Amino acid sequence: MSEVLERFDAALRGLDALLERAGDAPLRTLGTHLEALRSERARLARAREALAEPLVILLLGGTGVGKSALINALAGESIARSTAIRPTTDRLTVYQHEEASLTRLKAIAPELLSRVAHRRAELRDKVLIDAPDFDSVVEANRALLERVLAEAEFVLVVVDREKYVNRSLHELLRTRREGRGFAFVFNKIDHPFHSDETIADFRAFVAAEGFQEAPVYPLAAARSAEDPARWGLLALRGFLEDELDSARIERFKLQALQGNVAALLRELREALPEELAAGLDGWVKDGEKGVSALEEECLSIFRELLAENGPLGAVVSTYLRGIVKGPAGIGVRAVEKLSGWVGTRAAAHDVDALKLELRVAAEHVDPAVLATRLDHLHRSIVRGGSALGLDEAWLERRLAHQQPDALGRELMRSVAGDLLEVFEQSVAECRDDGAGRWLWLLNLPVFLAFGYALVELVRNLFVYGTGIGYLFFVFFLLTISLVPTVWIGLSWVRFRRLRAIHRARERIRAAARRALEPGVLQPLAVLAGEIRSLLEQARAVERELASLGEKPKKRRG
Numbered sequence: 401m402s403e404v405l406e407r408f409d410a411a412l413r414g415l416d417a418l419l420e421r422a423g424d425a426p427l428r429t430l431g432t433h434l435e436a437l438r439s440e441r442a443r444l445a446r447a448r449e450a451l452a453e454p455l456v457i458l459l460l461g462g463t464g465v466g467k468s469a470l471i472n473a474l475a476g477e478s479i480a481r482s483t484a485i486r487p488t489t490d491r492l493t494v495y496q497h498e499e500a501s502l503t504r505l506k507a508i509a510p511e512l513l514s515r516v517a518h519r520r521a522e523l524r525d526k527v528l529i530d531a532p533d534f535d536s537v538v539e540a541n542r543a544l545l546e547r548v549l550a551e552a553e554f555v556l557v558v559v560d561r562e563k564y565v566n567r568s569l570h571e572l573l574r575t576r577r578e579g580r581g582f583a584f585v586f587n588k589i590d591h592p593f594h595s596d597e598t599i600a601d602f603r604a605f606v607a608a609e610g611f612q613e614a615p616v617y618p619l620a621a622a623r624s625a626e627d628p629a630r631w632g633l634l635a636l637r638g639f640l641e642d643e644l645d646s647a648r649i650e651r652f653k654l655q656a657l658q659g660n661v662a663a664l665l666r667e668l669r670e671a672l673p674e675e676l677a678a679g680l681d682g683w684v685k686d687g688e689k690g691v692s693a694l695e696e697e698c699l700s701i702f703r704e705l706l707a708e709n710g711p712l713g714a715v716v717s718t719y720l721r722g723i724v725k726g727p728a729g730i731g732v733r734a735v736e737k738l739s740g741w742v743g744t745r746a747a748a749h750d751v752d753a754l755k756l757e758l759r760v761a762a763e764h765v766d767p768a769v770l771a772t773r774l775d776h777l778h779r780s781i782v783r784g785g786s787a788l789g790l791d792e793a794w795l796e797r798r799l800a801h802q803q804p805d806a807l808g809r810e811l812m813r814s815v816a817g818d819l820l821e822v823f824e825q826s827v828a829e830c831r832d833d834g835a836g837r838w839l840w841l842l843n844l845p846v847f848l849a850f851g852y853a854l855v856e857l858v859r860n861l862f863v864y865g866t867g868i869g870y871l872f873f874v875f876f877l878l879t880i881s882l883v884p885t886v887w888i889g890l891s892w893v894r895f896r897r898l899r900a901i902h903r904a905r906e907r908i909r910a911a912a913r914r915a916l917e918p919g920v921l922q923p924l925a926v927l928a929g930e931i932r933s934l935l936e937q938a939r940a941v942e943r944e945l946a947s948l949g950e951k952p953k954k955r956r957g
Contacts, residue, residue, distance in 0.1 A: 409448070414940060415945070427676075429670070450657075457528050499524070565605055578663075690920075720893045774811075819904060846878065
């Protein structure tokens with residue numbers, strides 16, 4: 401038992417920390433269940449106290465079944481009012497040993513408690529409670545019964561031939577069976593119309609309700625003083641005083657503890673469902689998708705500057721064409737000019753003009769466009785969080801660090817600055833590119849062909865006296881040698897131009913994400929992290945509580 405108590409105390413400490421933190425949590429579902437969780441926690445604490453207190457046995461029965469007569473018979477004196485006409489149990493009559501202490505019942509309407517002390521050693525570790533009838537028409541009586549039933553570890557169900565199959569009884573047995581032991585008393589067997597078939601039918605009803613192992617005691621409480629053995633009192637006393645020994649009492653107490661734990665776990669899982677973690681992941685991913693959409697929006701704003709034939713492409717191509725020297729360079733420039741590869745638009749061909757165009761483009765971008773997109777993303781995040789059960793007002797406060805207009809302007813400044821930087825970097829690479837040294841090799845086939853043609857031309861002049869016919873061969877040879885060099889030069893220019901444009905696009909995306917990180921992604925990640933942390937703490941508490949239902953492992957000695 402000591403190991404159970406240690407584990408129980410650890411679980412309670414974890415639960416207290418969770419409830420303290422949950423008070424400030426933004427989850428609507430948690431808020432609606434918070435009071436119920438605190439109530440279950442208080443009940444669990446009382447269950448902890450109950451481990452060191454007497455076993456609470458509740459007499460549960462309908463109107464006029466003879467509960468008060470039964471408790472008088474068990475006590476051997478008149479300690480409770482009894483009648484078969486109307487419900488008179490509007491208080492809790494507690495029959496306990498004079499040395500016993502039952503502090504946890506103080507929380508249940510102490511003004512309605514009537515304590516009756518006795519000196520019977522056989523019932524020292526047991527407390528009998530006569531509670532209101534389960535079919536009482538008085539709402540206060542039913543509420544009192546519900547409260548004391550939650551504290552009972554053992555229930556003695558009292559019925560008679562008229563009320564042993566009752567809808568209210570069936571409902572109570574169905575909903576309150578967890579975490580407590582049961583025994584059944586069929587009272588008033590001295591009735592003129594009583595028969596053994598009625599007892600057999602009641603036993604079948606008890607078994608059908610799932611209480612196959614619960615004992616059933618036929619009894620005539622009102623006449624038990626005449627002949628306790630004949631009217632069933634001795635058998636019931638034997639069960640209460642002898643069979644309910646310390647081992648069975650401990651089992652029932654642990655069973656009651658586990659029942660309270662199960663009730664709290666159900667409440668906790670409803671307040672913080674496991675699927676909430678998956679919902680948080682989807683929420684964060686949706687936010688990241690929104691940020692990616694804003695990155696694409698920034699790219700679309702500068703789409704003309706970033707086009708392959710736009711200003712960046714024009715400047716890069718200009719410097720690259722200047723690197724390709726000799727016949728190959730002349731061919732590259734001629735082909736590009738003739739084919740319109742760079743484009744026919746009037747593009748800036750120097751860095752200063754390009755910077756000016758970029759600044760003009762950035763200044764003419766309306767931040768309201770991005771602000772609208774940011775506001776839409778903001779609202780989308782709030783709606784997504786609300787769908788998960790997060791409080792919208794709390795989300796609005798946490799996400800309001802940067803207004804969409806200010807964030808839109810900052811985003812444009814960041815993107816424009818990075819775009820200028822990557823343009824200058826690309827141009828500098830074109831100026832200082834070491835490729836210019838080996839690009840001279842592109843002209844080698846042309847020089848070889850030209851040299852060979854020149855030698856052949858001279859030889860033909862001296863041998864045949866004429867070289868006019870051979871000029872067509874020379875032209876053909878030079879053309880064949882020039883085509884691959886020009887093609888290689890054009891491919892290299894286009895590759896470097898596309899790489900510069902790709903780099904600019906990536907820098908714009910990075911600039912956009914850097915601007916959106918503190919205003920969108922970081923708050924979203926922090927919010928999701930806080931909820932995940934709360935969920936992890938709840939799961940840890942669940943594991944601690946669930947372990948109370950496991951049998952302690954034997955220590956190796």
